[in-house]
Amino acid sequence: MQGDSxxxxxxxxxxxxxxxxxxxIAAGEYGSGGxxxxxxxxxxxxxxxRGTVRQALSSLRADGLVTSRRGTRRVVLGTTRVQSxxxxxxxxxxxxxxxxxxxxxxxxxxxxxxxxxxxxxxRLETGAEVVVVLRxxxxxxxxxxxxxxxxxxxxxxxxxxxxxxxxxxxxxxQEQGVVxxxxxxxxxxxxxxxxxxxxxxxxxxxxxxxxxxxxxDPVGAPVEWSEDRYLPGTVAFTVHNSIAGSALARHHRTTx
Numbered sequence: 001m002q003g004d005s006x007x008x009x010x011x012x013x014x015x016x017x018x019x020x021x022x023x024x025i026a027a028g029e030y031g032s033g034g035x036x037x038x039x040x041x042x043x044x045x046x047x048x049x050r051g052t053v054r055q056a057l058s059s060l061r062a063d064g065l066v067t068s069r070r071g072t073r074r075v076v077l078g079t080t081r082v083q084s085x086x087x088x089x090x091x092x093x094x095x096x097x098x099x100x101x102x103x104x105x106x107x108x109x110x111x112x113x114x115x116x117x118x119x120x121x122x123r124l125e126t127g128a129e130v131v132v133v134l135r136x137x138x139x140x141x142x143x144x145x146x147x148x149x150x151x152x153x154x155x156x157x158x159x160x161x162x163x164x165x166x167x168x169x170x171x172x173x174q175e176q177g178v179v180x181x182x183x184x185x186x187x188x189x190x191x192x193x194x195x196x197x198x199x200x201x202x203x204x205x206x207x208x209x210x211x212x213x214x215x216x217d218p219v220g221a222p223v224e225w226s227e228d229r230y231l232p233g234t235v236a237f238t239v240h241n242s243i244a245g246s247a248l249a250r251h252h253r254t255t256x
Contacts, residue, residue, distance in 0.1 A: 014052045014055035017046050017056035020046075021042075022065065030076045035076070039054065091228075093170075101139070102139065102168070103140075104137050104138065104168070105135065105136050105164060107199065108132075108134040109159070111129055112132060121214050122150065122152055130152060132149070133150075134148055135147040139234070143199060144231050145200075147229075149225070151225075152223065179217050179223075180223065184213065184214045185211055188210055188212075190207075191206065192208050210230075
């Protein structure tokens, strides 16, 4: 019986250590590229065993925060954790994973004929009707991104029923049976236009980080073509390649 009760306690301890270290890394206490204290130092600091410290460090490594090289003190790689697929596709899930309060407001929603590029991305006939949404997204009340989403009409009709100030569109769409199963991402820079400047408080012509994304359902049918434009210094993307596959992660960035 003693062993059964000790195991949950050890699990709780390593999570507490990991959470504290995450906060310190996010606050820039160790700096990007800096080294964490040795395992023995951390064990003494938190009053836990080195095994518990190793579990906490393994959690940070899985989140993409520190290196995984053995025999050396862990090196800090960044200030945020690697994002899951759900967090990357959904701004709301991503923001919550950072401990930020997500927000959103629809500025414009219209139904019109798709242009050539939109028709190609959504696999629609040229001139088919689509629903276009212009939306500003916030982190803890601060505007950080302008979202331009284009939907097939059947999805757009569902979006139109969502309140303009709803925190999430992805969640209510999923509840209505729209499944975001796969996504292709293209990342580059774009110059801010008048809508970007008005909604983000930047200058027209200022460089913004752009993520273009096509999301498809489980059978490969496109359900969304979106272009997200981020203020500089608010987000970064990391690509990890391996022989087994690849992963894309979105990271929150803070500037002094």
